Amino acid sequence: MKYILKLQLTLINRELVYFGIKPILGYLISVFAFIFFSHQFFQKVLYPEYFYIFFSLSILLYLNEKRRNDFLKLLYKNNEYFKIRVVENLIISLPFEIFLLYKHQILSVFLLFISSILLVFYITRNKLSFVLPTPFNKKPFEFNIGFRSQFLMIIFCYTITFISINVKNFNLGLFSLFLLHFIITIFYYKSEEKYFVWIFNQSPKKFLIEKILTSIKYSLILSSPISISLIIFNPELQLFLTILGIQFLGVVLIIISILGKYSNFPSSSNPVQMFSIIFSISFPPILILVIPFLYMKSIKKLKYILE
Amino acid sequence: MIEIKNLKKSFGENLILKGVNLSFSEGNIIGFVGSNGSGKTTLFNCISGLEKHEGTITYSGGKLKNDLGFLQTEPYILNKITGNEYLQLFCNSRNLDNTDVDSQNVFDLPLNKFVETYSTGMRKKLTLTGILLQKNKVYILDEPFNGVDMNGNLIIREIIFKLKELNRLVLVSSHIFSTLTDICDLIYHVNNGEIIKGYTKMNFIELESEMSSSSVINSVSKLNLL
Numbered sequence: 001m002k003y004i005l006k007l008q009l010t011l012i013n014r015e016l017v018y019f020g021i022k023p024i025l026g027y028l029i030s031v032f033a034f035i036f037f038s039h040q041f042f043q044k045v046l047y048p049e050y051f052y053i054f055f056s057l058s059i060l061l062y063l064n065e066k067r068r069n070d071f072l073k074l075l076y077k078n079n080e081y082f083k084i085r086v087v088e089n090l091i092i093s094l095p096f097e098i099f100l101l102y103k104h105q106i107l108s109v110f111l112l113f114i115s116s117i118l119l120v121f122y123i124t125r126n127k128l129s130f131v132l133p134t135p136f137n138k139k140p141f142e143f144n145i146g147f148r149s150q151f152l153m154i155i156f157c158y159t160i161t162f163i164s165i166n167v168k169n170f171n172l173g174l175f176s177l178f179l180l181h182f183i184i185t186i187f188y189y190k191s192e193e194k195y196f197v198w199i200f201n202q203s204p205k206k207f208l209i210e211k212i213l214t215s216i217k218y219s220l221i222l223s224s225p226i227s228i229s230l231i232i233f234n235p236e237l238q239l240f241l242t243i244l245g246i247q248f249l250g251v252v253l254i255i256i257s258i259l260g261k262y263s264n265f266p267s268s269s270n271p272v273q274m275f276s277i278i279f280s281i282s283f284p285p286i287l288i289l290v291i292p293f294l295y296m297k298s299i300k301k302l303k304y305i306l307e
Numbered sequence: 308m309i310e311i312k313n314l315k316k317s318f319g320e321n322l323i324l325k326g327v328n329l330s331f332s333e334g335n336i337i338g339f340v341g342s343n344g345s346g347k348t349t350l351f352n353c354i355s356g357l358e359k360h361e362g363t364i365t366y367s368g369g370k371l372k373n374d375l376g377f378l379q380t381e382p383y384i385l386n387k388i389t390g391n392e393y394l395q396l397f398c399n400s401r402n403l404d405n406t407d408v409d410s411q412n413v414f415d416l417p418l419n420k421f422v423e424t425y426s427t428g429m430r431k432k433l434t435l436t437g438i439l440l441q442k443n444k445v446y447i448l449d450e451p452f453n454g455v456d457m458n459g460n461l462i463i464r465e466i467i468f469k470l471k472e473l474n475r476l477v478l479v480s481s482h483i484f485s486t487l488t489d490i491c492d493l494i495y496h497v498n499n500g501e502i503i504k505g506y507t508k509m510n511f512i513e514l515e516s517e518m519s520s521s522s523v524i525n526s527v528s529k530l531n532l533l
Contacts, residue, residue, distance in 0.1 A: 131389055131419060139399060140392040141385055148387040193383040198357055199400040199441075201373035304359070307370075 056096035146187025181250025204302035259294035314362035341497035376438030390418035397437035427454035
């Protein structure tokens with residue numbers, strides 16, 4: 001048991017090194033980020049403890065994937081396998097339990113502790129047989145995959161829009177539009193396998209421009225139900241201009257996400273992309289420098305594969 | 308058609324390809340045999356341009372990668388994408404926007420299902436269909452028969468013969484020696500990053516005996532099985 005846990009720690013360390021930071025620094029940043037976001041969460045959300053438990057359990061679900069568990073079952077005896085899984089779940093839920101304890105949520109700590117042990121018996125299957133149709137079949141693949149992976153979040157955005165119209169709180173509707181654009185940028189976060197760039201017989205410039213144009217077209221399709229319904233139910237010039245502004249910001253975010261991805265291609269972890277997005281949101285004028293910089297870097301990286 | 312001169316590739320200190328010199332002309336089926344780790348896949352990756360290398364690879368038709376279809380040993384599959392969308396991606400990559408993918412589903416694959424639910428053989432068949440839809444002039448098939456059912460293997464054989472008929476160049480590797488000798492015009496023996504020798508149809512028996520003469524019995528005895 002010790003060996004497999006040690007091995008997993010080694011894998012996390014390697015991932016951090018690959019990401020470009022020293023493991024010790026990575027752990028320190030994670031601890032501070034965890035404390036900061038937990039504080040924010042408890043300050044801004046109603047009934048935070050329940051959402052907090054739900055959030056930590058959803059992280060644990062990643063360990064319940066069938067193939068991973070089949071592998072462990074093949075490797076270890078039954079009781080050893082359960083021991084490993086329980087220890088894994090307890091280690092991951094521990095920081096959440098400590099924070100809940102700090103917030104004097106004793107019942108929630110107990111609930112999370114019991115749930116994380118019980119979750120060991122639940123195995124998720126990632127081979128879905130149901131294919132969710134998408135309007136993005138002509139130009140695969142980011143929007144097809146992203147739409148299916150983030151389907152619930154997209155429905156969530158549409159629901160918020162619906163509620164915002166019902167209660168006549170259009171700021172909430174604008175938030176849902178921004179949230180949807182942010183979700184779309186996630187579609188482009190992960191780098192594809194080198195092979196799926198290699199198969200294109202395009203110059204790096206044409207490849208990038210086509211990717212960007214497709215993403216703009218499809219993001220407008222995905223966001224149009226929100227923007228159109230907001231405009232119909234509140235046909236004011238100010239709201240219209242704000243929607244235009246958010247759509248523009250959304251397009252810029254996608255462009256940065258695409259350029260950021262290819263600027264470090266084919267590396268799968270991309271700090272450049274993440275930091276570019278964060279900086280651009282917090283200080284938009286920097287875009288004048290960020291976009292050309294990422295574009296040139298992407299062209300250079302793609303040249304090696306496409307030319 | 309393709310000329311390879313002094314091709315070298317190393318990963319760190321480890322020299323994988325030690326100065327390969329080869330030339331291929333169109334309308335041929337060229338086989339590559341060799342043990343695991345002999346350098347066949349690295350050679351294919353270098354020819355395709357997926358790996359940087361030393362030495363030169365020249366192609367008479369211009370930019371090789373634009374005419375090349377590459378079936379990798381273990382095709383990488385995207386999650387949450389259907390077979391249909393996967394093939395569409397291959398067509399888009401060559402600006403073939405109006406290809407009727409369904410009518411060319413030669414392996415009768417369930418194209419409306421997620422590719423991640425496909426077996427190893429089905430994934431191979433799907434990727435092979437993808438590169439065939441691209442209408443390439445050169446094909447690299449790295450172990451195309453591995454994991455594919457008998458019927459699928461027969462179809463792949465027929466496809467390779469058809470490609471030869473269409474004057475395409477096919478580079479193929481396989482560990483199933485009999486299949487290679489059936490389809491190839493020429494087979495190269497790769498060992499330890501070097502091309503040991505090229506064998507024409509007339510000398511395939513010589514190649515087989517040379518390969519089987521490697522000390523199989525001695526290797527098994529290393530296991531100390533009781």
